[in-house]
Amino acid sequence: AQKVTQAQTEISVVEKEDVTLDCVYETRDTTYYLFWYKQPPSGELVFLIRRNSFDEQNEISGRYSWNFQKSTSSFNFTITASQVVDSAVYFCALWNDYKLSFGAGTTVTVRA
């Protein structure tokens, strides 16, 4: 069985602060993909980043960066210099066998 855990329920920061979201996953499969999605109040899930299980290289894409550590089954996500528009619910997800398994989500509130 697959499981994704996001231990942080809510995070509140002031604009321009960095925000790091934690994600821990469980899977018995050797091939899988990890995703981060953003869900603004409108409800539509927006794809942010993807990483496959064979590539542990951490990268930066604009204000987004991620830290994938297979040894600890973690896939953490950081927003640098947060903005009010970053306020949303963020979901970590594990893809395998045609389906996504989501965590419970972390609500991020960025105050001006």
Place this chain on the structure above:
Amino acid sequence: DAGVTQSPTHLIKTRGQQVTLRCSPKSGHDTVSWYQQALGQGPQFIFQYYEEEERQRGNFPDRFSGHQFPNYSSELNVNALLLGDSALYLCASSSTTGTFHNEQFFGPGTRLTVL
């Protein structure tokens, strides 16, 4: 290029009734997945349709059924509605061709309320 569309936006039903939700995939996509998102929770996978057949199914009862049409659009049917079926129902489409076959594009969802 239209993204994933869903209809209706909102729906109110009473217990025991049946409901049909509709989804049109993103242009060029041939696979449709359905997810249920209860308030305050992450989406839960219901099932996926490819080539007009159910390819994978999550842990949902048989009251939940679906269909995919030759134009790749899809329907989700829920029979004998329960109060617990109240949720946001998300449709996602993807393409079996191309590099990122597992990248799912989500629609805006249908908010179902069961009274």
